Amino acid sequence: MTDAVKRSSDDRLKVAIVGCGGIGNSHARGYAASGRADLVGVADIVRERADGYAEKYDTTAYGSVTDLLAAQDPALVSIATPPGTHAELAIEVLAAGKSVIVEKPPVLSLAELDKIAEAEQASAGSAYGIFQHRHGSGGRRAHQLLQSGALGAPLVAVCETLWFRPRSYFDPDWRGTWVGEGGGPTLGHGIHQIDLLLHLLGQWKTINASAVRRDRPVQFEDISMAMVTFENRAVATMINSLLSPQELSRIRIDSEGGTLEVNHLYGYSDADWTFHPTPDEAVAARLGQDPGTVNPENAARSQQAGDAWAASAAEDVPSNHSAQLGRLVDDLLAGRDHETTLASTRPTMEFITALYASALTGQAVDRADLVPDHPFYTALHGGVEQSRIDSTFAI
Numbered sequence: 001m002t003d004a005v006k007r008s009s010d011d012r013l014k015v016a017i018v019g020c021g022g023i024g025n026s027h028a029r030g031y032a033a034s035g036r037a038d039l040v041g042v043a044d045i046v047r048e049r050a051d052g053y054a055e056k057y058d059t060t061a062y063g064s065v066t067d068l069l070a071a072q073d074p075a076l077v078s079i080a081t082p083p084g085t086h087a088e089l090a091i092e093v094l095a096a097g098k099s100v101i102v103e104k105p106p107v108l109s110l111a112e113l114d115k116i117a118e119a120e121q122a123s124a125g126s127a128y129g130i131f132q133h134r135h136g137s138g139g140r141r142a143h144q145l146l147q148s149g150a151l152g153a154p155l156v157a158v159c160e161t162l163w164f165r166p167r168s169y170f171d172p173d174w175r176g177t178w179v180g181e182g183g184g185p186t187l188g189h190g191i192h193q194i195d196l197l198l199h200l201l202g203q204w205k206t207i208n209a210s211a212v213r214r215d216r217p218v219q220f221e222d223i224s225m226a227m228v229t230f231e232n233r234a235v236a237t238m239i240n241s242l243l244s245p246q247e248l249s250r251i252r253i254d255s256e257g258g259t260l261e262v263n264h265l266y267g268y269s270d271a272d273w274t275f276h277p278t279p280d281e282a283v284a285a286r287l288g289q290d291p292g293t294v295n296p297e298n299a300a301r302s303q304q305a306g307d308a309w310a311a312s313a314a315e316d317v318p319s320n321h322s323a324q325l326g327r328l329v330d331d332l333l334a335g336r337d338h339e340t341t342l343a344s345t346r347p348t349m350e351f352i353t354a355l356y357a358s359a360l361t362g363q364a365v366d367r368a369d370l371v372p373d374h375p376f377y378t379a380l381h382g383g384v385e386q387s388r389i390d391s392t393f394a395i
């Protein structure tokens, strides 16, 4: 990918944004915060939105990605448009030889993900996905400690996305539909915690799920629930809701070494993470932790001595767009690949596909089942008739 990186100068990267709605602002701010990116253009099919961004962020407006790419030479293009447009726009950017970073959910199906991967193969550019919660310092510490084995084997996890979206949230035409939004809280909202859970726990194996629609005017679910097994034998429960007035986003992982939890809403900082070490002194000693950490009287001494979580603390980086986009700009300028490649988001899209497949068929789904001729490979509704989806989700 490194030869794909075209630089504005030796230490600055030319970037562009397609989609000048709500979240495009976080991209503009994230690039500005990096201090090393030049926003050379913005595009929106609603021209006034592009004009508004151009004025606000001191750049040039275009009415489409095609016009933007014809006039400018960005090394990297952010796609911040509705989910149903991501694949087509990403493929156009890659076909022009540029790199692309796509908002969540990256695509609406595994088929679309594979089409982008094909376009990436043929391109000088690379494809990345926005998953900002992989990039805060808490998530990075947790990933490192779990992957290195410092917290012992993960055993049990709970993953909750309890959010609230009123009926009016679904007013825009593209929302609430399989074709525009692609799915409910499983795809559009829970995807943040699902991606972080998989990033921390590793590859999932099987899913048993249910989904229901209790209130919102949508073609899909407004609540989903799942039981999950992982390749490393950990198990997890999950719930995704859009009907929960007191909102939270929470992941709790019980490993041999202790309980690690993040409890936040739309972004965490280090203060949102807690670690409770195991009370089993033999296990703690085996993992190199001071068993005294469970005794409040010894807390200060033992944190110095061996609480792996406390010892990993460094600069507090909140999990926002600036955290990821700053690293992406740095990576591309340094000629490195950025770790949140689009390919690295495949387990998350497989998980979501399997959750819908399980909820709509009533069967457990194994990751290995999701081959290209699986009925849910091309669409998250699996081609199931809408009337059957409605009656399944009404249960």
Ligand SMILES: NC(=O)c1ccc[n+]([C@@H]2O[C@H](COP(=O)([O-])OP(=O)(O)OC[C@H]3O[C@@H](n4cnc5c(N)ncnc54)[C@H](O)[C@@H]3O)[C@@H](O)[C@H]2O)c1
Pocket (backbone or CB within 6 Å): 018, 019, 020, 021, 022, 023, 024, 043, 044, 045, 046, 049, 064, 065, 080, 081, 082, 083, 085, 089, 103, 104, 105, 130, 132, 172, 188
């Ligand atoms: N990462 C996060 O935390 C986060 C948060 C909110 C939204 N999102 C995601 O960002 C994306 C956009 O969401 P939003 O809330 O900003 O939506 P939005 O409706 O506010 O903005 C989308 C913009 O894209 C424009 N657009 C649509 N099709 C286009 C096309 N083909 N070419 C150019 N412009 C086009 C629309 O005119 C609109 O201005 C969605 O995928 C959403 O899930 C991510």
